[in-house]
Amino acid sequence: MVPESGGFDPAEIIGLAAELGKISMFAAPTLVKRLVDFAQRSGADGAGIKTIVYGGGPMYVAEIQATLKVFGPKFVQIYGQGEAPMTITALSREDIADSVHPDWLRRLASVGKAHSVVEVRVLGEDGTPLPRDRSVRSPCGGHR
Template sequence: IETMTAITLMSYPFEGRPVYLALAPLTHAAGVLCFPIMALGGEVVIMPKPDLGYFLANVQKHKVTHTFLPPTLIYMLLEHEDLAVTDRSSLQCFWYGAAPISPTRLEEAIDKIGPVMAQLFGQSEAPMMISTMSPKEHFGPDGTVATSRLSSAGRPSPLVTVGIMDDKGALLGRGERGEVVIRSSLVMAGYYKNSDATAEASAHGWHHTGDIGYLDEDNFLFIVDRAKDMIITGGFNVYSVEVEQALMAYPGIQDCGVIGLPDDKWGERVVAVVQPHLGADIDGAEVMAFVKSRIGSVKTPKQVIVWDDLPRSKVGKVLKNEIKSELTG
């Protein structure tokens, strides 16, 4: 927690006495972000329930400087009628994380909320700050939005060493995909009363995140999937996050989850469950054609299912295991 707090204070803007608005549960990301605020003698405003109208009212009333929302709630916030009329001038840093964000919707957030969006990537075993992307890093040297970075998880944090490892324990070079591994005092001591899981997570002297990713030439970290969410269809590896990002660029889709289901022909078939914007009609064939034009036929869902809402955790992550259980019965 000390390391996480230090990384936060080094990586993001803090001018004056910060005021932090906590909407998401304090047991998760929103809670640990209180520590750097309190280290600066700041104020923490805690919301009792996730009401976005009340959230916007609090931003204006308390002159909030820092806040955090998972992507799902940011998507809903962008559609909220009060956003445009809320005074957001006090905001310095609007953190997002806990799940991958759509680059298309992130660019929309930068436009509608302001140049204050700030990414964090971490996990309970290495809280919050494995990599960071400050508000200014969302822009290029010429001041325009750096669109190529918006699908990244930022750069490895100060006090953290990030590597990409193959399944034999060898570190890989730039652009090569493998498991994201880290070394840092940010990392947990181990899993409680589970020495086997601890040994597995710390194999080869690195902490294993379970995420598949790569580092580009500018040292930006790109997470392509959770290892357990990768779909193998017709002998090809399909990363669900890549498919989800393509789906989220479709105008009528508010949120989605991509899973693999058993298939006699392909081994697994790519299936997309999508939540439409309120009042939007989704045509599955049109969606598939749209995704195919962006990422090719192999990665295109063989099936598009429309649900009014998606199962989510308390921090807003789409629960793919629940989607899979519902569809496999």
């Protein structure tokens, strides 16, 4: 369904979710932030939203934590290439919501887990592969 406004209006999205129920959508992190900001101002809780898949840019750890507090465990992260529509990694709803896991904050700052048919390598500035357990400082407030 395309919202009547033809654009992204947080109030309209929240209203449609409440009216239609069980909606799933993709949103860039900036749009997720706009939804959260609206919900906090209006007292909305995201009723009717089943899943929001986010990607297309980094989601700051503090923002996904705030998002979970407002909407609950409704989020899935994807990371991939826009040029070749293929998702390389994903962070499941369960991984995002599992705040008691000892690596939860590191997970939130990551791009997720590689899909089974994908091989991922993390390279240093000189192009050499980094060891598996080596963290790389992320611009999103965590390590990758």
